[in-house]
Amino acid sequence: MKQKPEPKPGTPLDIVFESELNQPGAHYLKATVYDCDDGILITSQTSPALGRQFLNRKVVVTFLTRKGSRTVRFGFAGLLYELVLDYAMSSNKKAEALLIKKLHRPEPMDFRMYFRITPPYEGDLSLFQDEKKVGLMDISLGGVKFIYPLNHAFLPGQAVKFKLLIGDEVFDVDGIVRQVRRPDTAASGARMQHVSIEFRHYDKKMEASLGRAIMAIERSLLTKGTM
Secondary structure: OOOOOOOOOOOEEEEEEHHHOOOOOOOEEEEEEEEEOOOEEEEEOOEOOOOHHHOOOEEEEEEEEEEOOEEEEEEEEEEEEEEEEEEEEEOOEEEEEEEEEEOOOOEEOOOOOOOEEOOOOOOOEEEEEOOEEOEEEEEEOOEEEEEEEOOOOOOOOOEEEEEEEEOOEEEEEEEEEEEEEOOOOOHHHOOEEEEEEEEOOOOHHHHHHHHHHHHHHHHHHHHHOOO
């Protein structure tokens, strides 16, 4: 049996409350691994920070790891077990740390754990690759799926850069290609590909703006009865 990957010290983590998974308004947190053993994961204080009132809540913890030539997301359910105010990073450095009790071994997970939505083509939300507007299929705080001509080769695991327009704001976005496939349709769709990208960003301003835009689109679609 092949050993499942475990997060190592320094590994970036994405954390979401289990009860909010795939829900609008969910809290998506980022942290870094300080140390780990078979049962407890010690991480940095999350961003945004959590207080003791969040202890004993279940979370889903995910991380990226290399599997051969591919980058794969693994994750596990955990329990926010303890908040340590003076965790010893070294002999002369202390920091806040979270202790997360692992409830099972890491398993492969779908990176699109975030609430996703299909934005209207003519709207305040658009994505550009090489100054060309792409056809968005859906978007979330975690990534995007779009249609693109076959004359540009996207490869799984490839690092890519985009520009994301949210209203009057323009953000540079780094991402990793997760999936590439051609549509099942023939004729008109034969020269197009479907590309799924995972965002790899730590821009709080962009995340906040994108979150507001997604919520606004969701409210609009609900009002029109199209969701």
